[in-house]
Amino acid sequence: MLDPRLELAFGDGPPDGQLLILGASGQTGLAGFDPARSLLVQGHFPDHRALAAQGWQVLTDPPEGPLFDAALVFLPRAKAEAHALIHAASARLRAGGALWIDGQKTDGVDSLLKDLRGRAAVAEQHSKAHGRIFRIDRPDGDWLPADWAAAPHQAADGFVTLPGVFSADGVDPGSALLAAHLPPRLPSRMVDLGAGWGWLAAQILAREGVETLHLVEADHAALDCARRNLNDARPQFHWADARDFTLPEPVNGVVMNPPFHDGRAADPGLGTAFIATAARLLTGAGRLWMVANRHLPYEAALARHFARVDEIGGDARFKIIEATGARRAGKGGKK
């Protein structure tokens, strides 16, 4: 099935020629587009994996090489990331190629349309389902501001980020509070679940005793930043979904600041799944340190997966939890 706005724009068939699609999720209805003439770019691991399983050709980054005849951009929530995707799509389109932009009103599609209308003619547009899709035929030359291109940003001393990564403008206060509660010595084999651009990982590596640190992160761009930010031989980088991540051998420490949004929707189930993974990765004597927004209901999941759970700090906004006695599936514990 085609999504309702795509049906309005492409009900008579997809654009001619080679099509570049940026930002589609695993749930986007793309039926009707031709997998042989479409190349998708998606750096979020669960969406990338779902799209590939549906038979699409999917890359993590826009390709270099021959220019495309058309591009379709699904707007993300972050404005800087939206600008970067549109810039990337335009840079890979031949002059005159159709640039389609689809987005929700809540993600700023109307203000983007207004902005772009000042730079190029809008050839077609449709509104439906609280959003809009519109087409611009790519003008010749540089028609977009150069600073729309994705460029590394100095988020903290020695740390770069890219548009759209979590907390791209600076250290997350929850992660800072968690780091302040980590002991001076940590276990030797550690995991950082949802490691982002690596700030918390750097705090882990600065503690005594750490021999290995596995960074697990779904956002390809964030993990690339972490690779650049951690100048250390001990980290191992895993582009993966923390919910089903496994390691061949158990570890003795997990640190995490789990996400609680899946795309646009608040989803405490994500944090609950991270807790289950932490328990699965740990030895029975291993330890979990995590930070969570105080209102998030993680207590039942923690009690289900760990024998001992303590709140070791926090403030009005966050709670810092330490847990041990992981009940690993298959080791006599409950799942």
Ligand SMILES: C[S@@+](CC[C@H](N)C(=O)[O-])C[C@H]1O[C@@H](n2cnc3c(N)ncnc32)[C@H](O)[C@@H]1O
């Ligand atoms: C609250 S942020 C914490 C980031 C980092 N640890 C820090 O302190 O800045 C949560 C991170 O989890 C990542 N994430 C979201 N869903 C994920 C999943 N299913 N698997 C792995 N990582 C995920 C997000 O991209 C984000 O970087």
